[in-house]
Amino acid sequence: MRYSQMLLPTTRETPSEAEVVSHQLLLRGGFIRKLSAGVYTYLPLGLAVIQKVAQIVREEMNRAGAQELLMPMVQPADLWRESGRWQKYGAELLRFTDRHDRGFCLGPTHEEVITDLARRELQSYRQLPKNLYQIQTKFRDEIRPRFGLMRGREFVMKDAYSFDVSDEAAGLSYQKMFDAYHRIFKRCGLEFRAVEADTGTIGGSFSHEFMVLARTGEDTLVVCEQCSYAANVEKAAIAPPETGAAPPASVREMARVSTPGVKKVEQVAGFLGVRPADIIKTMIYLVDGDLVAALVRGDREVQAVKLKNLLGATEVELADDKTVYEKTKLPVGYLGPVNLPLKVVADQEVMAMVNCVAGANEKQYHLTGVQPGRDFVPFLAGDLRQVTAGDPCPSCGGPVQLTEGIEVGHIFKLGTAYSEAMSATFQDSDGSEKHFVMGCYGIGVSRIAAAAIEQNHDRHGIIFPLPVAPFQVILLNLGLKNEATTRAAEQLYHDLQDRGVEVLYDDRDERPGSKFQDADLIGIPYRITVGRTYEKEGRVEVRRRRDGNTETIEYDQAAATVAGMINRELAAMAG
RNA sequence: CGGGGCGUAGCGCAGCCUGGUUAGCGCGCCUGCCUUGGGAGCAGGAGGUCGGAGGUUCGAAUCCUCUCGCCCCGACCA
Numbered sequence: 001m002r003y004s005q006m007l008l009p010t011t012r013e014t015p016s017e018a019e020v021v022s023h024q025l026l027l028r029g030g031f032i033r034k035l036s037a038g039v040y041t042y043l044p045l046g047l048a049v050i051q052k053v054a055q056i057v058r059e060e061m062n063r064a065g066a067q068e069l070l071m072p073m074v075q076p077a078d079l080w081r082e083s084g085r086w087q088k089y090g091a092e093l094l095r096f097t098d099r100h101d102r103g104f105c106l107g108p109t110h111e112e113v114i115t116d117l118a119r120r121e122l123q124s125y126r127q128l129p130k131n132l133y134q135i136q137t138k139f140r141d142e143i144r145p146r147f148g149l150m151r152g153r154e155f156v157m158k159d160a161y162s163f164d165v166s167d168e169a170a171g172l173s174y175q176k177m178f179d180a181y182h183r184i185f186k187r188c189g190l191e192f193r194a195v196e197a198d199t200g201t202i203g204g205s206f207s208h209e210f211m212v213l214a215r216t217g218e219d220t221l222v223v224c225e226q227c228s229y230a231a232n233v234e235k236a237a238i239a240p241p242e243t244g245a246a247p248p249a250s251v252r253e254m255a256r257v258s259t260p261g262v263k264k265v266e267q268v269a270g271f272l273g274v275r276p277a278d279i280i281k282t283m284i285y286l287v288d289g290d291l292v293a294a295l296v297r298g299d300r301e302v303q304a305v306k307l308k309n310l311l312g313a314t315e316v317e318l319a320d321d322k323t324v325y326e327k328t329k330l331p332v333g334y335l336g337p338v339n340l341p342l343k344v345v346a347d348q349e350v351m352a353m354v355n356c357v358a359g360a361n362e363k364q365y366h367l368t369g370v371q372p373g374r375d376f377v378p379f380l381a382g383d384l385r386q387v388t389a390g391d392p393c394p395s396c397g398g399p400v401q402l403t404e405g406i407e408v409g410h411i412f413k414l415g416t417a418y419s420e421a422m423s424a425t426f427q428d429s430d431g432s433e434k435h436f437v438m439g440c441y442g443i444g445v446s447r448i449a450a451a452a453i454e455q456n457h458d459r460h461g462i463i464f465p466l467p468v469a470p471f472q473v474i475l476l477n478l479g480l481k482n483e484a485t486t487r488a489a490e491q492l493y494h495d496l497q498d499r500g501v502e503v504l505y506d507d508r509d510e511r512p513g514s515k516f517q518d519a520d521l522i523g524i525p526y527r528i529t530v531g532r533t534y535e536k537e538g539r540v541e542v543r544r545r546r547d548g549n550t551e552t553i554e555y556d557q558a559a560a561t562v563a564g565m566i567n568r569e570l571a572a573m574a575g
Numbered sequence: 576c577g578g579g580g581c582g583u584a585g586c587g588c589a590g591c592c593u594g595g596u597u598a599g600c601g602c603g604c605c606u607g608c609c610u611u612g613g614g615a616g617c618a619g620g621a622g623g624u625c626g627g628a629g630g631u632u633c634g635a636a637u638c639c640u641c642u643c644g645c646c647c648c649g650a651c652c653a
Contacts, residue, residue: 011587011602013602015586016581016588036645108652109653140652143649146646157653209653210653317649409653444653445653478611478612480611510611511613512614513613513614513615516613517613518614529612531612533612541612
């Protein structure tokens with residue numbers, strides 16, 4: 001491609017709307033332009049990156065035995081009513097009606113459509129297993145789109161769905177995807193971890209997220225320092241505390257103490273001369289419309305997703321003080337589990353506490369000597385709190401670390417949730433009718449582009465991993481006015497293309513400085529310069545974007561040498 | 576949806592508080608000269624319903640009301 005003919009609008013200044021580096025560089029480098037909040041046009045260079053990622057995904061999915069198809073973006077409401085998600089999915093599902101007043105939605109995911117297809121086309125166990133995937137634009141009416149391609153409302157996603165005869169067979173399909181995902185992200189040049197994850201609204205029993213490690217990540221991961229355990233904090237389990245440690249003699253009676261104006265855990269601890277760990281923190285959540293009290297130790301935090309899962313709820317959010325007061329007339333700030341007229345759920349750790357301090361449900365008063373089990377009995381006790389750095393790993397007991405990640409892939413074991421809801425069955429070898437055992441597997445293709453940049457950039461711009469770079473080589477002609485130099489550059493441009501190298505030929509009438517800056521900004525892995533060195537010595541310069549290493553090469557050798565470097569590097573990354 | 580902020584030329588911003596010429600500046604863009612190894616220089620030029628609507632006023636980018644859009648912080652997710 002000739003740069004002079006390409007729509008590649010780079011800018012020197014960073015648009016004020018961009019906060020994170022990937023967003024800034026994608027805008028500055030002329031990869032994307034915003035049309036509306038969370039909705040972007042992919043300019044030629046941006047599209048090239050998307051297509052590179054998509055092709056890697058496609059190759060590895062095919063290698064794993066999956067087949068590509070393409071489903072409609074517009075989906076009938078009836079299908080979603082069948083699965084029950086028309087109600088469940090919420091405002092993120094963009095709904096609309098056609099001229100006949102029939103309900104439709106823009107597909108945020110395709111379990112319904114694929115399950116409908118499967119029940120029509122798959123009748124026999126002989127047709128299984130099947131794994132079907134597509135690479136398509138999805139739409140989710142995100143509450144808050146942000147960070148450019150990291151969280152758009154419209155985005156390119158690969159979604160795959162597997163159908164199996166049994167749970168065991170589905171496990172195999174899952175494992176195949178697990179392995180394929182490792183290959184995909186490795187080939188994309190990403191540093192990532194697979195972590196145990198919450199299943200969210202998609203539902204199902206078991207799932208892994210694939211996380212690109214980056215400071216700007218929106219998810220927090222728990223990673224063990226000693227073993228391979230890794231999980232999303234939303235999910236990361238905490239081993240139950242050892243019980244029976246408290247000697248009975250030390251158990252005191254409950255007492256009411258005046259604590260005027262003292263509300264926060266820190267204040268209470270200071271005022272009463274106890275540790276935060278001796279206090280029971282009572283947090284009020286709105287769980288599917290009802291108020292629920294969640295108890296954790298004073299020095300811990302409630303993990304809302306864990307609470308949600310423990311209660312089997314669909315929606316959980318922290319209730320604000322106003323709501324709590326209006327609904328219960330209880331004194332916010334002085335709440336405690338003793339005689340609390342709300343459903344109480346306790347973290348397992350709370351049940352092991354002795355002689356605790358808790359709110360008295362009375363303004364300006366707390367209780368001391370509170371004994372869980374004696375003075376109150378929770379509706380449920382379980383793992384509720386968020387893991388903190390240094391907590392013991394649930395797998396090996398070693399200390400865990402917290403780190404940030406960008407979710408680029410998510411695989412789920414769905415079981416028969418959808419096939420049952422939508423009556424999708426096949427006939428098994430013994431003649432019996434069975435529901436498909438399903439799995440679903442997503443990859444955020446456009447998000448990978450953003451994640452790759454978050455992980456690979458410097459102050460000059462992007463440093464694309466070779467396999468996802470929009471071009472492999474940028475060829476700079478710095479001697480446009482010199483006929484011989486230009487002839488040589490043009491010839492090299494063709495020679496590289498003949499060898500299958502993807503090359504952007506900068507033939508613009510620009511000063512060298514601008515060309516260097518643009519080349520760095522858009523992150524092409526290899527840069528070849530034809531200019532002064534060619535005129536003096538008949539040599540060209542080859543520079544690697546990542547480390548700035550530069551060598552000069554005899555002009556005649558240049559195309560072959562660079563093509564060889566690229567092929568070797570690609571082969572190494574493909575594993 | 577709750578909280579915070581911003582809409583002035585393609586991009587980055589000033590002007591607004593304290594209303595009053597023809598609304599400025601830098602970058603970019605166009606023309607010419609000059610220059611050519613890390614975003615040069617000189618000269619000339621184009622480009623604005625000041626997000627939109629209504630109001631106050633002799634007069635509104637500026638004050639008031641409404642509205643739309645966008646960004647940031649929380650709950651959702653590839």
